Amino acid sequence: MSTVASPVPVDVTDLPLASRQDGRYPRPQMLRRDWTDLSGTWSFRYDDDDSGADSGWATGLPAPRAITVPFPPESPASGIGDPGFHPVVWYARTIGRAELEAAGHGTARPRLVLHFGAVDHRAQVWIDGRFVGEHEGGHTPFSFDVTALLTDGADGVTDHLLVVRAEDDPADVTLPRGKQDWHEDAHAIWYRRTTGIWQPVWLEAVPRTAISSLRWSPAGPTATALTVRFLGRVPAGARLRVALRFDERDEDLGTTDWDATASRPTLDVRVPVARQRNGQAEDELTWSPEHPRLVDAVLTLVDQDGHVLDAVSSYLGMRSVGVGGGRFLLNRAPYPVRSVLDQAFWPESHLAAPHPLAHRQEVELIKALGFNAARMHQKIEDPRFLHWADRLGLMVWGEAPAAYEFSPTAVRRLTAEWTAAVERDASHPSIVTWVPFNESWGIQHVVSDPAQQAYSRALVDLTRALDPSRPVIGNDGWEQQDTDIVTIHDYEGDGAVLARTYADDAARTRALEGLAPSGHPQFVGGAVDQGQPVMLTEFGGVRHQSGGRREEGWGYTTATDGDDWVERITALHDAVRASTFLAGSCWTQLTDTMQETNGLLNADRSPKVPVEQIRRAVTGQ
Incomplete structure (x- = not known):
């Protein structure tokens, strides 16, 4: 289609500069000047016997508690702080004339659109008792045109009741849940759940x-x-x-x-x-x-x-990513990836960031520690984090939150949510690769089950069809079939041993033959090494608790003190740097997270030793 010169000048000087926004806008790559954040104090009610819909709660919640949105009710920041099993929850708040005006509602912009950043897992929405719509998928956004429901009626009503019902069965392992535990108490490598609204709710007027x-x-x-x-x-x-x-x-x-x-x-x-x-x-x-x-x-x-x-x-952002010659390519040149695993979980607010500025602070910390990339582990991250990664210069690996059952329901749910996530985030230059599966979670029998092999291949190919511009990792860590980057998880704690394991081309051949360090096959379904780049995408995991703390917790190996911890980190990164074939790495992990105490930072994001020491260990400089 040909282009032509602009016939009439258009004044758009009142629009904000997208690349220099303050980080609060929930959809950072499509800004309008006027919008209103509906976060804050809402009414809240548990519905453990799932009777609310039949009891008419869509028109108002009986005996509600107060909750601070968008923090999940399991988290202290919500004001509720109850980590128990509550599969159905309800929210309500009033939308008044002030919100409509702040959203820019008027004759030039008569439509009103209600946006939800993310509600885990299934949401139903009413306004003044009238059903608006529903959405399934706990990590992806949705919106409704609510113009007809929020305009003043003949009776002069100007306040409207917004009600949200969220359903998130904690025992349903067909849900794409990532690191959210299906046990009542967090165990092993899984953490407290995040139920209901956990990203902003906002209102915007449009033409x-x-x-x-x-x-x-x-x-x-x-x-x-x-x-x-x-x-x-x-x-x-x-x-x-x-x-x-x-x-x-x-x-x-x-x-x-x-x-x-x-x-x-x-x-x-x-x-x-x-x-x-x-x-x-x-x-x-x-x-x-x-x-x-x-x-x-x-x-x-x-x-x-x-x-x-x-x-x-x-x-x-104008950039290209790809693979070639056994290397990861950024703007067509080999680029060593130095990444860190980020669970993006906060003690006070769980999967929700405690405040918008926390996204910027997270990116700044990762870069200050010497990393050029972050693997967002088992979480489709808030777009505001991706904005700061775009703006400050941090490559991001976009990863799907896993379901833990292979069934038609699990396949349908993960495929739908992953499709929506790729579509939402494909414009961000910071995202440089997609990871639909990790360590065979949800495809536990992919070694022998043709159906699970087909599913793994299909989701990889679907990802390429949705976005052919980025490499796709088929199954991060082991049991890989069709993958643009061969990835290995190895928690060897001795730097000298790790150096020998990944030293040279002969070591590469040994590493890709037979079993991965986890004991699982490196390739399945007839797949073989095709010369792809090889990355050590999980390593380290060294436990250390600063300040003399000796709380319960675990890591893959344990340091005796701060000096020993720094020496171990340095030796393991030295081993990666010495390899002649590794194209990149990902250190486990950025922060302590609940029972896992193998972070470089404490759970509150304070460094365990001075940042400069960690940076020297990570970069070798």
């Missing part, structure tokens, strides 16, 4: 015809691909205009537009970058951990007379 979602995709060094979906009918003659700007250099990168009439309701375009016409200045714009350059974008939908129908602010 009658609006941009409802967008996705950026790499398209070489001279352009970027863009997919835009619209809400409402796009009028004849309407055009979508995209203006790119590199704020770091105060540089206009060009404006182009396209006929949006035939979108129905999706428009796919290739957006050229003016200064990259022949790619000469590619290195000045590309994104990397060392230079996390972001290109700002303003998308404006205008009618045939040039009047603005809708406008949003976004950003993108």
Whole structure:
């Protein structure tokens, strides 16, 4: 589809600069100026016998308690702090005129959209007793057009009751639950549960015809691909205009537009970058951990007379990732991955971050410790964390939260939620690889069961179909079939032994033949080594409790004191650096998490020894 010059100038100066936002907006790559956060104090009620729906709780909760949203009721930050089994919970709060005004509701933006960042696991929503809709999937967002339910009626009512029912059976192992325990008390490597609302609830007013979602995709060094979906009918003659700007250099990168009439309701375009016409200045714009350059974008939908129908602010990162020659490639060059396993679990708030700034602080800590990547373990992380990874320069491995049963129900649930997660996060330049399975969780008999082998292959291929621009890891750690990176988990505690195990090409051959260090086969289903990059994606796990604490906890090995702990970390990282074939690594783990005391940081994110000591151990410098 050809592009044409903009016929009428459009003033979008009131839009925020997406790459320089403050980190509070729940959808950081598609900003509007006006929105209102519905987090805070809500009414709350357990429904252990699941009688609330029949008892009419959709119109109001009897004898409710107060809860602070978006913190899960298991967490202290919620004000509830009950980690027991409660499979059904209810929430309620009033939406009044002040919220509608803060959301920007008015004649220019008559539609009202109610957004949920994540509700674990199944949510049903009512307004004033009228059913709005439902959603299944505890880690992915959903929204409803609630215009008809939140506008004033003839009786002059201006306050409306929002009610949410959340269902999250703690014993159902077909749910994609990740590290959430199905036992009442946390055991082994699993942690306290996160039930119900755990990411922001927010309200936004949009025009009658609006941009409802967008996705950026790499398209070489001279352009970027863009997919835009619209809400409402796009009028004849309407055009979508995209203006790119590199704020770091105060540089206009060009404006182009396209006929949006035939979108129905999706428009796919290739957006050229003016200064990259022949790619000469590619290195000045590309994104990397060392230079996390972001290109700002303003998308404006205008009618045939040039009047603005809708406008949003976004950003993108121009970078490519891949594999080749046994190495991980960033912007077509070999790039050693130095990653850390991040459970992203807080003692006071569990899977929910304790405050928006915590996402930035997490990224800053990871980088300060000397890592250039984080593997978000068994959790689809809040998009606001990904924004700070984009902005501050941290590569991220996007990983699916596992179910623990193989069945048609588990297959359906994980496939649906993983599809939604890839779609939500594909625009973030920080995400550099996808991990749909880990250590055969949910496919425990993949060695011998053809159905589980087919499922593993299918989800890997589905991921590639949804996003062909990133490597996909088939089953992190062991029992791999179709994978772009061969990954190994090895918790050997002796640095000298680890160095011999991964020394050279002969060691590579030995490591990939037969059994992995876990005792599981490295390859299954007839798969063999095809020369892919090899990474040690879990290692370390050395236990140490700072400050003389001797609480219960465990690690894969245990240090005697702080000095011994630093020596062990250094020796194990030295072993990885000495390998001639390892393309990257991932240290276990960033923080102590409940009973696991093998973090580099305490659970409150304070370092166990000075950060500089940890950084020297990790980087060798």
